[in-house]
Amino acid sequence: MTGARRFGELGRTLAVVARNLLLGGNVAALRLAHQPRALINYVNENLFLFQTLADRRPLPQRSVFDALNAPRDVTIRLANPPTGAWFHAIASYAIDIVSLCLLTRVLQPKVIFEIGTLQGYTALHFALNAPEDATVYTLDLPRGYDGRVQLATTVVDDEHIRSSVQTQRYVFDGYPEAAKIHCLFGDSATFDFTPFHGRVDLFFIDGAHSYEYVRSDTLNALKCCRPGSVIAWHDFGRVGVNGVSRWLAQLARKYDVVATPGGSLAYLVVK
Numbered sequence: 001m002t003g004a005r006r007f008g009e010l011g012r013t014l015a016v017v018a019r020n021l022l023l024g025g026n027v028a029a030l031r032l033a034h035q036p037r038a039l040i041n042y043v044n045e046n047l048f049l050f051q052t053l054a055d056r057r058p059l060p061q062r063s064v065f066d067a068l069n070a071p072r073d074v075t076i077r078l079a080n081p082p083t084g085a086w087f088h089a090i091a092s093y094a095i096d097i098v099s100l101c102l103l104t105r106v107l108q109p110k111v112i113f114e115i116g117t118l119q120g121y122t123a124l125h126f127a128l129n130a131p132e133d134a135t136v137y138t139l140d141l142p143r144g145y146d147g148r149v150q151l152a153t154t155v156v157d158d159e160h161i162r163s164s165v166q167t168q169r170y171v172f173d174g175y176p177e178a179a180k181i182h183c184l185f186g187d188s189a190t191f192d193f194t195p196f197h198g199r200v201d202l203f204f205i206d207g208a209h210s211y212e213y214v215r216s217d218t219l220n221a222l223k224c225c226r227p228g229s230v231i232a233w234h235d236f237g238r239v240g241v242n243g244v245s246r247w248l249a250q251l252a253r254k255y256d257v258v259a260t261p262g263g264s265l266a267y268l269v270v271k
């Protein structure tokens with residue numbers, strides 16, 4: 001990112017933080033005043049919860065059970081690695097990983113494509129829940145990369161990129177199911193997706209979260225998917241700086257995108 005772009009992004013981030021403090025803050029928030037990050041998480045979660053409870057989200061809310069006509073009970077596999085797990089104080093992450101596992105179990109995808117490996121937590125869950133003969137392709141920027149990417153990124157994306165390019169070990173290392181996982185490296189805006197066109201059964205978008213990246217990743221995913229496959233996005237409805245909600249609200253004018261109630265997973269069954 002150029003200096004001017006980064007400066008603009010910082011300004012936007014501060015404006016969003018101020019708006020969220022104003023809208024999501026309350027008397028209890030004052031007790032977190034000495035822990036700025038916890039305070040920001042608290043007000044953001046208040047607003048997230050309000051929007052899902054009040055059904056004020058730009059997408060209809062449907063659980064994976066309902067939207068995919070799943071059987072009445074489904075067994076999923078969940079892992080508890082020492083780092084990167086989505087079971088923490090922000091409960092929507094736990095809903096998201098359960099929904100992703102459910103999606104994988106119900107769809108039985110043979111080819112899964114993920115953008116955004118980080119430490120491999122979601123890749124591991126795809127591998128644990130997909131059929132024996134499935135392949136999980138997961139794309140991230142190369143290790144040791146200088147962090148310069150093609151399109152705009154958010155401040156949080158830059159943090160994730162810094163951490164992912166230093167990743168030494170994946171959480172799936174040592175699991176027998178890791179044999180299903182193939183790591184790919186490149187910038188999703190310039191990566192050559194043509195070998196995957198029309199071949200992907202489940203496409204998960206969790207790379208950079210700017211409007212520009214989520215839009216570009218979605219347009220590539222649509223080319224890779226075939227009728228009956230599913231595209232899923234992480235971090236829909238989160239009120240920090242992220243372009244996922246804006247892009248998906250736009251996409252929903254043409255496609256039946258839905259969101260998990262209480263969670264930040266959005267998904268679309270491709271027709």
Ligand SMILES: C[S@@+](CC[C@H](N)C(=O)[O-])C[C@H]1O[C@@H](n2cnc3c(N)ncnc32)[C@H](O)[C@@H]1O
Nearest residue numbers: 116118121122140141160161164187188207208
């Ligand atoms: C939110 S993290 C992904 C979390 C992950 N799915 C997990 O299991 O925890 C976002 C990841 O996307 C990667 N990323 C960001 N921009 C990217 C780009 N332009 N191309 C490919 N990967 C990118 C980051 O390096 C980071 O690892």
